[in-house]
Amino acid sequence: MPERQRPPAAPAHGTPPTARPRQRTLRLSLILPFVSLIALLTGGLGVMWYWSGSRTATDLSRHLMQEMVERMVQAVGAHLHNSGAMLQAVYPEGLAAGPDIREDLASLRTRLWAATSLSGRMGDYVHYGNVAGQNIGLLRLTPTQAELRMKTRAQEPRTYYRLDGIDARARAVSTEATVFDPRTRPWFKAARQAATDVWTPVYIDFNARDLVMTRARRVPGPDGQAQGVVATDLFLNALQRFVDELPMVPGGQAMLLEPDGAVIAISGAANMRPGSDGRPERVHAAGSANTLLRESHAALRDAVSQGAAGRRANLVIEAGGDKVQVAWQRITDSAGLNWLAVVALPHKDMLAGVRRDLLLLGALGLLVLGFALAIGLHIFGGVARDMRTLTHAMRRMGAGDMDAPIRLQRGDEIGELARNFRAMRQSLFTDPLTGVSNRGALNHLLARLTQESAVDGQLVPFALVFIDLNRFKPLNDRWGHDNGDRALREIAQRLRAQLRAGDALARLGGDEFVVVAQGVGDDDQALQLMEALRLAIGAPLRTLKGEAAGRTLSVGAAIGHALFPRDGENPSDLLRCADEAMYRDKPVDEER
Known part of the structure; x- marks a missing residue:
């Protein structure tokens, strides 16, 4: 397979010949028009470069922001993927539940163990409660150990047992001080009336200090009526860590939101805060001091309630007097999930590198005015050539050609801009473990x-x-x-x-x-x-x-x-x- 052809090198800029004047006054009269022309050309080139560079940077940033939103959607899908399979493992479709869990206790315990093995995550908890008030649940501690929580009578508290293997004998460890009645829980009430899986609203687990939501499914008895509900609790701290580790441009923010503006995960900030009573409470967009969070949710509120599943878009909003580019996508599933993946980036931060390089170009123009014309033309020509190379590569990347080469070896701000774009592309399109493409x-x-x-x-x-x-x-x-x-x-x-x-x-x-x-x-x-x-x-x-x-x-x-x-x-x-x-x-x- 022939290798890709390299683009032809830009032609070298020659230095126009100048006549050697006999008198200093003539030399000045010849140099001053050139200095004025160079200043005018430098200013014109700066305007043209800023227009072209800002347009290209905006297009590329919009494209990369949408890619980042898609990564967030994929992370949510991967995190929630096994939840339905876990419920199916405990009570497969067509398997009816009896009125007393003791009649099927050994098999039920085995299925609970299998369900908590699906994701490979330790800490998964799957449980079942029935209309008689009985409850059994299994919390996976290690690959070979688990905690079994069970009660066989409605009026008694749950007993915690230690399991050292799927078939190991259960050893009683402790008994709860209060009576846990599954029939009073929101997940039980919601799933008992639903024909399909349901998600509970996100809530705070005060022991783990983490956001949690529960997926639940109605389990029929032999007569087809609801006999109980099987459920699994899903901790959301992994999503907060994922969003916090996204390669964001300074000033930008990535977030996962609920329709009412409650934060599930947000980069560079916490998804919970201390309440007035010292206990953690959730962060909401409304009334938040975070301008990007507040204004982004306000602009997308209608899209959350009216948009179709999987809908995505880019829009520009006003936040704190500045224009902000927002990329977003709605996340839904068959169990009623309705979240919003959002990436927001102020235009001033999006174009910060372009403006910084524009100042560099002006400084180079002043340097040209202070030094000899030949040296100035050489420096200016090099800067212009590198900027054209960078702009061309950025436009190709903005059009979807992520293999567009950026062959710049500079130690200044232009090189930093090239390295930043190169590093961002590397982060988004390279598998971090193996170093191959993702x-x-x-x-x-x-x-x-x-x-x-x-x-x-x-x-x-x-x-x-x-x-x-x-x-x-x-x-x-x-x-x-x-x-x-x-x-x-x-x-x-x-x-x-x-x-x-x-x-x-x-x-x-x-x-x-x-x-x-x-x-x-x-x-x-x-x-x-x-x-x-x-x-x-x-x-x-x-x-x-x-x-x-x-x-x-x-x-x-x-x-x-x-x-x-x-x-x-x-x-x-x-x-x-x-x-x-x-x-x-x-x-x-x-x-x-």
Whole structure:
């Protein structure tokens, strides 16, 4: 595959010849018009650069803000994804609940253990209460330990038991001082009357000092009437940490909000504050001293209540006398979730780098006026050339070409602006663990490859190879997450070593990778590449540490491929086809 051609270098600027005057007065009369012309040209260029640079910076910032909103939506989806499956694991569709939990206690306890194993997070809590006032719940403490909370009579308090394994004997630890009646709880009342899953409003867990919400589902009895409710409590501190770690431009803010303006997560601030009684209370947009939070929610209030699920948009609002760019997307699900992902950035902060560089350009113009004309022209020409290079690259990035090169090696503010944009793009489109491309970069690449073919009318073939590692989960569980991370990094480096210039490697998440091999147009070429990748993956791992070091450990892979345009002419069809081919390649009894 031929490498991309580099853009031709800009022509060097020559220095106009000047005649050597005989008298100083003549020299001054010749230099002064040039100085005036240089000053005029410098001012005109500054105006043109500011207009072009500010427009490009605004377009690119808007694009990156929307990408950041999409990352927040994906994080919410990933965090909430297992909640429905956990309820389904306790009471699968069609499984009726009896009137007394003691009749099915052993099986129910096993299903609760299985449900809390789905997400892999410690601290997951799944519980069931019935119309008789009985209650049983399981809190996962470690992979092999759990706390069982149970009461079999409505009028008695719950007893806490210690479990050291899924089949271990329960050991009583303590008994609650008060009587817990599930029938009085909001999640029980709401789910008992609902035909589908429901989310409770977000509330504060005062013991954990964290925001929590509960997903609940009605469980029918043999007669089809509601016999009880199964529920799981979901802590939201992971979303606060995720939003707080987003790479925000100074002055900007990312937030997850409820329709009434209650904050779920917000960057650079807390989602709770001390109340008048010293207990934590939630932060609300209305009346908040945070101008971005207050004004963004006020502008989006109607969109939250009227917009369709998944709706997204960009708009400009006034906040504190300044214009603010806002990117947002509504997040909903079948259980009644209704949140808003928002990124807000004041225009003055968005254009801070452009204005700073404009001052630098003016300073360079003054330097030209103070020094010799030849030196001034050389410096100005270099600045203008670098700014044109940066502006051109920024425009290409704003148009969706995230591979646009920024070949600037400067130590001043212009270089800082280039490095900031380069670092922001790197953060958004690179997998932080393995250093390869992430899902967002893959989506951009596939969209560009398919769109370019559609525009040119010439379909340029490529192969999309979907890789899912086998035996990775046992390795991760037995030898630790650090060794699991080392294995993923080593596998990524091996895969990258098998690729040609112009091919791309991306990690979708977990142990899934995707290779895009441009110019591969038939199955024989794709299978040859897949075999090379399979051999590279299957070699013994060399980077493991601790007890795993020195052992002959390896992983396998299930690999499938799709060809463009034969198997699809858009990214979603190609990914689906390759994913299905991968699953056909996975042995039925292969351990993940």
